[in-house]
Structure formats: C-alpha cells, structure tokens
Amino acid sequence: MSEFDYDLFVIGGGSGGVRAARVAAGEAGARVALAEESRYGGTCVIRGCVPKKLMVFASEFHGIAEEAQGYGWSMQEGTFSWQQFSSQLREELDRLEGVYKKLLDGSNVERFDMRAKLRDAHTVELADGTTKTAKHILLANGGHPVRPDMVNSDLGMVSDDIFLLENLPKSILIIGGGYIACEMACILHGLGVEVSQYIRGAQILNGFDDEARGLIADAMETRGIDIHTGTNIVEMRCAEDADYTDADEAHMGAPVEDAGALVGDSGMRSTGKPSETSKKGPIWVKSTNGREKIFDAVLFATGRKPNTDGMGLEEVGVKLGRGGKVEVDEYSQTSVPSIYAIGDVTDRVNLTPVAIREGMAFVETVFKGNKTPVDHALIPSAVFTQPEYGSVGMTEAQAAEQEEIEVYCTSFRPMHSAFAGKPDRVLMKLIVSKETRRVLGCHIVAPHAGEMIQLAGIAVKMGATKEDFDRTCAVHPTMAEEMVTMRQPVRTA
Structure with a gap:
C-alpha cells in the first residue's frame, strides 16, 4: 500500500487542472483528488472566455438593422434586455460547471469543494482543517484581476464583476488598453453603454502588431468609443461626495437611486467575497489631463496576479517570481521536486488552451514516463x-x-x-x-x-x-x- 493518500492532488478546478486530473486518473490509472474553492471551470468558463464570447455575440447584433437595410431589408432596431441575456448566461455557466464536475466524477477523481493550501512537499491542508497527502501536487489555481493601489479603488469594478451585473450602466470608464479592456469596451458599447477608455500609453493593445492595433483603435473610435491615450486616473470618489463644478464635462447616467443595483449581492468574485462594486452610486473621476467626469461605473482592466497569496508556497520552499508567479522549469516542475504548476499561476502564457496543454505534458512526464517539455512557440x-x-x-x-x-x-x-x-x-x-x-x-x-x-x-x-x-x-x-x-x-x- 502507498504511503500517500493519493498519487496526485490537484489544487484548482479550471481547465488545466481538470484536464490533468482526468487524464492522470483515467489514462494513467493514478489515484487523484482535486480541490476547488470557488466554481469548477475556472476563469475561462465562469468569469472569462466563455461568458465574454457570449457577450461578444450579443453585442454584435447592435446595428444589424441598419446594415440589413443596405441589403434591401426593411428592419427596425430593437432593444436589448440585459436581464434576459444574463439569466440565460447564468444558466449556461451552471450547465458547463456541471459538465466539469461530471467529467471529474466519471474519471474517479475525488473532489473537495473547498480551499486548499500546502502544508509540506507532500501534504495539502483543506479549509475544513483536514490534511491529505500525495506523491505529487499540481498547482493549477489560476490568477485574478487586480485593482490599482489608490484611494477609493474599491469603487471600481474588475473584469470578474462584469458578469455579475444586475443592470447595465448607462456610462462606464474603462481603465487600461490591453485585450481585456478593449474587448469589454467593444462589448459594452455594442450593448448600448456609453464607453470611455483611458490608456496610459500611446496606443491600445501594447505588445501586439502596431499596424493591426492602429486599425482596431480607429475602428473603435469610429464606432463611438471615446479613447484617451496618454491618460490615467488620479482621483475617484462617489459623485455625491465630489466638489464638482464643471457642468460641461459632467455626464450622469443612471439616477443615483438606481445606480446601486448594478451588481447583485449574490455575486462572488475570485476572492470568494460578495461583490460590493458600484453600490455607492455614480463615480466622479479626475484624470491626469485634468479632465473631470462622472460615470455610472468604472472598470479597472489593469492587470492580473497569480493566486499564490496565503497558499503556503514559500514556506515549503516553492520559489516565486515577479508578481508572485510560481517559477517552473520546462516540465512545469517547481523548486520542490514533488510540486508542479501549470496555467496562469505560472504567468507564462495565460491562455486556456495553453494551460490544458501544460496539464497534458505534465501527465506525460510524471505518470506516463514520457518526458514532455511544454511547447510555447507559435501559439495562435x-x-x-x-x-x-x-x-x-x-x-x-x-x-x-x-x-x-x-x-x-x-x-x-x-x-x-x-x-x-x-x-x-x-x-x-x-x-x-x-x-x-x-x-x-x-x-x-x-x-x-x-x-x-x-x-x-x-x-x-x-x-x-x-x-x-x-x-x-x-x-x-x-x-x-x-x-x-x-x-x-x-x-x-
């Protein structure tokens, strides 16, 4: 009999962790357990790729009547119901989470629906105080969006909160120029929200091809998204508390009494705490160029951070890099030989298909005796x-x-x-x-x-x-x- 409870213990029920657990158990015959503190499916399924893409689909119907008229159709622009869409969205995410659970159960992976952290190189401590041992531990616990370190930043939303909105704001300020910021700007504009975007740099989508991002920026502005480059936020507060005098720049969206219903009490962020975002009414914002304006909501899309805080990693010898990422070698092995890490927690290439491939390579290396380095070259x-x-x-x-x-x-x-x-x-x-x-x-x-x-x-x-x-x-x-x-x-x- 093995000296360990399991051959593999996976922390994190996102796409990478679930795939690694299923393949290790189903194809390699390993005894596997997995712990997930929030919802199965992780960032991609619950608060990222999947709900975002469904929102993209919804937003693309904006203007379809006008376009159809160019082809001879007589159509009138309809109205969008966020309540109807978001209700269907929640049902679909619930369905997908159920699929993930069934896949794990069908592979004989034991699930623990609670937080887990490391006790030592082979021991995991669960939130209920119990401990489990494993020959190998795989960290697949992802990352989370972060707010800037400034006064009243809690008034703003992060990307997780967008999917929890009970009502759409009439106006929103998006801080950031990366892909999440730009995608959300296009989505919300397509759903009828007045969108402004502040970008510190000279152009959106830093790191992508200059010619391509220039064309996208032009298209976004042509559609009516108000982009301000070389601009950042320096101060924000509840509009009712602001000493605001420039009426020409002011814009009031939803009335103060309605703006508090933007995010529901039932929403859970990646932290696992109820979201309080935007419950204090419209937000007054001052930018680096001296511009002052009131928005119904502010969205910070200014970066993400690996979920390594409070995990006991450094205490057991796992080396962390810049921003708290888990340092790994080409086989996803950490500085502790029995502990591996894949996906966003390593901050290598933060894409769902990459996390899945890293999980598959991990199983090949550790459980199938086929040392397989992760291939991060030429990823579409x-x-x-x-x-x-x-x-x-x-x-x-x-x-x-x-x-x-x-x-x-x-x-x-x-x-x-x-x-x-x-x-x-x-x-x-x-x-x-x-x-x-x-x-x-x-x-x-x-x-x-x-x-x-x-x-x-x-x-x-x-x-x-x-x-x-x-x-x-x-x-x-x-x-x-x-x-x-x-x-x-x-x-x-």
Whole structure:
C-alpha cells in the first residue's frame, strides 16, 4: 500500500487542472483528488472566455438593422434586455460547471469543494482543517484581476464583476488598453453603454502588431468609443461626495437611486467575497489631463496576479517570481521536486488552451514516463474586439529586431461592408524571413479573425514559407483569399 493518500492532488478546478486530473486518473490509472474553492471551470468558463464570447455575440447584433437595410431589408432596431441575456448566461455557466464536475466524477477523481493550501512537499491542508497527502501536487489555481493601489479603488469594478451585473450602466470608464479592456469596451458599447477608455500609453493593445492595433483603435473610435491615450486616473470618489463644478464635462447616467443595483449581492468574485462594486452610486473621476467626469461605473482592466497569496508556497520552499508567479522549469516542475504548476499561476502564457496543454505534458512526464517539455512557440491567439484580431508568431517589430524581413500587407473594405456603405476595413499581414522565406508572423484584423488565425496557425507552426502560401489556391470571393494572393512586399526591414 502507498504511503500517500493519493498519487496526485490537484489544487484548482479550471481547465488545466481538470484536464490533468482526468487524464492522470483515467489514462494513467493514478489515484487523484482535486480541490476547488470557488466554481469548477475556472476563469475561462465562469468569469472569462466563455461568458465574454457570449457577450461578444450579443453585442454584435447592435446595428444589424441598419446594415440589413443596405441589403434591401426593411428592419427596425430593437432593444436589448440585459436581464434576459444574463439569466440565460447564468444558466449556461451552471450547465458547463456541471459538465466539469461530471467529467471529474466519471474519471474517479475525488473532489473537495473547498480551499486548499500546502502544508509540506507532500501534504495539502483543506479549509475544513483536514490534511491529505500525495506523491505529487499540481498547482493549477489560476490568477485574478487586480485593482490599482489608490484611494477609493474599491469603487471600481474588475473584469470578474462584469458578469455579475444586475443592470447595465448607462456610462462606464474603462481603465487600461490591453485585450481585456478593449474587448469589454467593444462589448459594452455594442450593448448600448456609453464607453470611455483611458490608456496610459500611446496606443491600445501594447505588445501586439502596431499596424493591426492602429486599425482596431480607429475602428473603435469610429464606432463611438471615446479613447484617451496618454491618460490615467488620479482621483475617484462617489459623485455625491465630489466638489464638482464643471457642468460641461459632467455626464450622469443612471439616477443615483438606481445606480446601486448594478451588481447583485449574490455575486462572488475570485476572492470568494460578495461583490460590493458600484453600490455607492455614480463615480466622479479626475484624470491626469485634468479632465473631470462622472460615470455610472468604472472598470479597472489593469492587470492580473497569480493566486499564490496565503497558499503556503514559500514556506515549503516553492520559489516565486515577479508578481508572485510560481517559477517552473520546462516540465512545469517547481523548486520542490514533488510540486508542479501549470496555467496562469505560472504567468507564462495565460491562455486556456495553453494551460490544458501544460496539464497534458505534465501527465506525460510524471505518470506516463514520457518526458514532455511544454511547447510555447507559435501559439495562435485572438482578441475579440470589433473587428477581431487574430495573430500567430512575431509582430513586425519583433521580427525586424531578429533578422531581415519582408512585409506583405493589405488593408481594404471587404465586400460585405462596402456594399452596405459601411467604413469598416480589414487587414491581412504576413511577415516573412528574407533568408529562409518562412512566415514568421501572421496578423488578421477582420470579422471572425479568430476562426481564420486558427487555420493559418497550422501552416505557420509547420514552418510554411511565403511560397507555400503562394502555391495555395485562393477561395473566392472571401476576405481570407488575400493571404495567398499578396505577391509583392510593401516594405522590407
């Protein structure tokens, strides 16, 4: 009989942790347990990718009547019911959480619906005071959004809170220019909210391709999102407490008596505490450029942090890096040999499919005797702005720093938009090595760019050359055919 209660104890019931637990138990025959303190499915299913994408779908119906008129249809713009949508959303998330639980139960993984932390290299302490031992421990407990360190920051929401809103605000200020901030700006604008966005830098989507993010910023502003670059928030307080005099800049959304119902008492944040966000009415904000304005809500999309506080990690010898991330090697092993970590808690590549692959590689290495390093190269990704942005590989700037390149790029009004008289433009871009002819990066800004980049990512991952793209026959008439018809580079670097 083993000296341990389990072969593997997983902390965290998100996509990565659940996949690792299921495969270790079901395919490797390991005795596995898993602890989850909040809801199964983690950030992606409960407070991230899935509800966000459903909100994207909902927001895209905005303006559909006007667009249809360009094609000869006589349609009137309808009204959006947040209550109806959010009720259906909660039902769907409940269904998906149930699926995750059934998958674990069906794989004979023992579940503990409570918080767990480390006692030593082989021991986990549960919230009820009991302890469990395991030969291996896998940290898959994710991360959480953070608020800035400033007075009254608790008045603002974070991304988790968006999915708990009982009512939509009439106006919102979004702080941040990353993908979460930009996605939420597009979503909320599409649902009828007046959106302003403050960005410290010179442009949105820092770290992405410059040409692509410039086009997206233009599209967002054309749609009516009020973007202020080089701007940050310096002071905020409840509007009724503010000494406000500039009536020309003031904007009142929901009446004070209604604004308190934005977030429900039943909502649970990633901290596990009831959300109190926006219960104090409209919020007065002063920015670095001296602008003062009142918003019904403020959303901080200014970063995320690994869930490592209070986990007992450093006490047992697990090395933590910048921001509290768990340091791991190429096999996801921590500084303590029996303890591994995958997903957002390691702050490597914070994407759900990556966490799943890390979990699979962990099982191959530890339970199947097949040492499998995690492959983080050439990961396709999508930003669900409007229009969407899909990318794989290097940006133009990154590639130019590495070697001599050719850039193939085109931007145009697609047939769908042009016929209806809409100004929307799309972008197709390939970055090619002069020496090897390999496609180093592919960037697409267009409706359904996420769907396109998934397929383009296969070719780029396989090492396709520009000539491989050229030899591929175009599918006509489509936007994506431009990816195989660009013959001359627009520039070299």
